[in-house]
Amino acid sequence: MAKSIDVKDLDIYYGDFLAVQGVNVHIKARSVTAFIGPSGCGKSTVLRSLNRMHEVIPGARVEGKVVVDGQSLYGAGVDPVAVRRQIGMVFQRPNPFPTMSIYENVLAGNRLNARKMKKSEADTIVEKSLRGANLWNEVKDRLSKPGMGLSGGQQQRLCIARAIAVEPEVLLMDEPCSALDPISTSAVEDLIHELKSDYTIVIVTHNMQQAARVSDDTGFFNLKAVGEPGHLVEFNPTTKVFSNPEEPATEAYISGRFG
């Protein structure tokens, strides 16, 4: 199920504006890869280009290659909708569908794929996904209640359950804990550790301790200069990045001597 991702010479444009330039990364299957860097350096843009979510913004386009397990995401005739069904995403702010129950929220993606589902089949998927997201014990008695009634951390885990319910190949997380308190953050981080055995996870975070705690590999993004596009400064195993980085710019950033 989990697959590796190869990014080759990726340039991302918004209209004429070159946002990110020359990204080369190999993301290993069944591992957690963290992207860190200052705001506006394009790490979220790169993350979104991995399931073509950046195309939501009019005028966005890429040059270069993104290959998931041998298949190019940007090849001719590749449907972005099909790409997103295989590569799930969790966002900065928890975004359960407000009119749906917890149960229906988990199944939202499955309902898109399969027209008909047996009740028993649906129940199985809901329980499995909620257990997978460490949420089952907290919500099993109120599955028919609205998803918006949960706490922020629970909502975020509900969104993770919704994303893994369709059994994607890759899970992208765009600052999944930045709107959560430390307790909920810790719950989500534990979850990331567990999900690693089944999924390839790419996470963008502003929290460097978080990157150090959860990830196997870390990529540091930065702007080349003010007004220049963002680029990948360094990509190495997390232990190396945080103890003995190759680039002086990385060391300056992680030790707080930035700029």
Place this chain on the structure above:
Amino acid sequence: MSTMVDPGPEAPETAPQQAKPPTRLGDVLFSKISLVSGLIVILFLAGVGTFLLIQGLPALGASGETAYGEPSIWKFVGMLLYGTIYASVIAIVIVTPLAIGLALVISHYAPRSLAKPVGYLVDLLAAVPSVVFGLWGLEVLAPQLLPAYKWLSEHASWIPLFDGSVNSRSLLTASIVLALMALPIVTALLREIFAQTPRAHEEAALALGATRWEMIRLAVFPYARSGMVAAILLGLGRALGETMAVAMVLSATGTGYLTLSMISAENPNTIAAFIANNYANASGAKINSMIFAGLALFLLTFVVNFAGRWIATRGQNKG
């Protein structure tokens, strides 16, 4: 908490010491002007209501000649109310899918360079005087529809809707014109509601692999549901009171016929069109009957608009 100051005994002590905040002339002037404007609106509304009540209530005993041939004033008003509501409901049935589609094109489908001019054009439609709509309906639309009506009456006359002898200036023609006139306001409201859908909900749907239409069903419609009902009710309010276009297009005499047929020469009449067509020749008690009908229309549109606003605000609280 213990650190909180108990406001009870302290308040009277500190109150006299507080200096009055400085008042600014501009603020006072503006608040007074706003207040007066608000009061004038209420006064006008109350004035219209009182006028309709005082002038309309004497018609309660009207019958026969003074009720335009109907046995009682209730039958008279009932017939016209039926026509008014029937014509407006057909118009809303036509306008709802059209406006939802158009609003979605403007808010979600068309590229921005196209959406703006289309939105403008729809808004411009609202600026066309209703007498022009009436002329157009009479001279252009009605003859175009006649062949379709003939076909319907030949092949589908077993449905009560398409029964009777065909006439191009039928209720359906009037309703289509009404639908076009309600289109701008309904579209404009829907467009605003659709555009307010939180980006987070839309992205949640797209990230699950929803197509654009699935995203609209999953994120936009649930969010906009109450607003859509409100927009349609406000459009209905607009259609109910429309006068000139219906008076010109609809071929109906007197209080009209109590019929379901939408394409025949024997049509129900609407309150507004009836008043417009008959007021000039009316005198005495007939005027009271007519004002009574006006009172009925006033209450009806009031209720429909009120319901629309109520649903709209209720939806906002929920979201």
